[in-house]
Amino acid sequence: MRIRALIALAATVLALVVPLGAAGTAHADRTPGDQPLPGYTIENPPLPPAQVDGEPTRVSQGVHRHSAYIIEVPPDWNGKLVLYAHGYAGQGFVLRVGPPPFGLRQRLLDQGYAWAASSYYRNGYDVRAGVLSTRDVAELFADKVGRPEQRLIVGVSMGGHVIGRSIEQFPRYYDGALPMCGVLGDHELFDFFLDYNLVAQDLAGVREYPVTDQYATVTVPKIMENLGLTGLTPGGPDTTNERGKQFRAIAINRTGGPRPGDAQAFAVWKDFPFSLASPPVPDATLAENPDQLSTNLFTRYEPNEPFDVNASVQRVRPENLPARLSNRLSQIPRINGRPQIPVLSLHGLGDMFVPFSMEQIYASEVARHHRSRLLVQRAIRTIQHCEFSATEAGTAWDDLVRWVDAGRRPAGDVTTKPQVVADPEYGCGFSDRAAYDAGAGTRRLFPACP
Template sequence: MRRLLSVALSFLLVFTATQPASADRGGQPLPGYTIANPPLAPATVGGRPTRVLQGVHSHAGYVIEVPPRWNGRLAMWAHGYRGTGKVLTVDTPSYGLRQQWLDEGYAWAASSYYSNAYDVRAGVTTTRELATLFGRLVQRPDKVFLAGVSMGGHVIARSLEQYPGFYAGALPMCGVVGDHELFDYFLSFHLAAQAVTGIRAHPFPADYQTAVVPRIRQALAGDDEQFRAVVAELSGGARPASDAAHVYWQDFLFGLVGASTSTNLAENPQLVASNLSTRYRPNSPVDVNGTVDRVRAANPVARATWALTEIPAVQGLPTAPVVSLHGIGDMFVPFKMEQHYRDDTARFGRTGLLVQRAIRTVDHCEFSPAEAGDAWRDLTTWVDRGKRPAGDDVRKTDDPRFGCRFSDRTATGGTRALFPAC
């Protein structure tokens, strides 16, 4: 029955996929936006310069780079959250991947997307349309891969479901592969703090950040043991350096949520957030589950739909091999995202297409070139030879050595010192 449902869902997604634009090439940004895409200097491969193409397509800025000896393959880079500004920019691939791809013979391309804010739909469609444009400007690639970070991970996970068969493999890093659950987590962080302290403030008042949050934080200053443990569970379970990660992230997380009257989903993702099914642990000394405010999604249609919206669902139906990297102490896009994605893929019998690797870092998207580069090589070898690479069991976070296996032991700086030596 599970297999039949999986096939049915795949069939549905194929025939409801948003197709790349053909009539309107979108040579200008959408009203209200401007594009900043300064000339990118070509890289050097084997003593020869690359070919760089830049322009506007599908209302988005883009960069394409092709090495002197192209292997016929294309890597698409999906950038993360940009904020709500109106200037569109294009990222070059991070962690040394740009040069690695070129040295290996891969071309790469990246889109600014046609909008900012939390607009995954923009990322999914413009990335796909840019890959099609590459075929017209250069040559149709033999295989197309995806790689990206943060919100770009959400773009990647949904792209694999939106366009089954188009992408050959994917490398999401620090990705929002748990879709709506990210915003549930932000909501629960605040509601759990209110329940533990007894300071209720939902719906969030206009002065929530200036008047209420300081009171909550003052109340927690004396004893936040239960709250820390609740947040650890919400973000992925007890794991190495979770206390240090809490200290590192708490200021930021307390500043994330507040009153908003916007009905624009991309600008106000709180509209899809809910904690109706969330179970908080530990549940003592304060009975959080019995006292916490339960919140329904303000936009239940957007939360329930399978359509490609600004914040779309990820069903757990990857259609190509995926190698996913995530910092275990990341509490902005928490490690819990990987557990959600693993559970989703298990529901449809797709875990064979998913390899996940835990990295011992706390900052968001904090990876070394070796960590990203090794994952990329393992992904492409998997695609080419069919040998699934090794990964971590993301459910076994309480092992003191969790995250050691794939972390770069030569990497220094950043937050790596917060972890005991492996």
């Protein structure tokens, strides 16, 4: 399974990013740093300066170490810098860069922060490119503007993977982190995509893995029909049969467990994970085919009744086991759960593209390393990927700043206790009530909070 189907989402969310391999390093040795790597072009149209108290900001744009960049400095700079790590940008060959989303650009500038962002030197799911290019633009900022007294890093989706690895790759280089809808569970995201397809095939009695060119057009419709998923819609009647109900329960458990809005979220996302499966491509890099890392050899699916899925499901070994086990900075690197700085994260409860389980995996790993004091997580009652309001993102940012500057650890949600997550009011604490009242996005698929 590859992730080319994610390209459509990238345009709306500025989603994930991918790492670089040995071939990319060789190209970098031959290509001037103010040009993109061979095969790539750059789109970096002029960004009009923002206004802060009636004065324009200073915007600098260009190409540095094969990546497009934007730097923006407010008129009264407070000496602090925010790095923005964007998400997955597809498998194309045009590099693009943009400002922080959810109204954060103006909020940062109004508070006196400068910000900088990189396109990364490669597209694809290349976290290594994101980690290195984000550090490069921070150092470029120091050369062009001045060395900041503080660096904070903000990112979405794959940018959350970039953040999770960056703060471990360069300990103490950053002072605080705000990953939103982030891939904090690293390889396990791709395990979930594999799980979804294999379990659906097993329960539907239609096996096709590795998939062929006819998977989307012939096999998936059979799977959907055999499980009663074809006519399932959010808020509509439950069309699933006995096997479909077990499949839905397994998918819910693999994405965070029983929680508010889980059935509605499944109905919204039921088709999408099938679209991520595509035929193998010979000699593909990890960035081009993350499924090389996927495995379900030791996964135990629950519930395992009325049908014994664990006994009958196809088991798949990781195609690239050395890459999965390696702790090196690769295109899809591990995040070990060893933050040394405050981390505040946001995640949609019903997101099944980058599932809420990513937060649970990260929280467990952080706890295993006795660093839970450095992690605060917040659940937002939304279903689409990276569906946050300006209020939710802005409040999280302000709380992170107070934590970093004044040591005031903010409140958050418990993510690793099933009975807490399953509470009907879970996620109400930090979800934007005004967005719910306005009927924004998928918010009304959840019951109203008290």
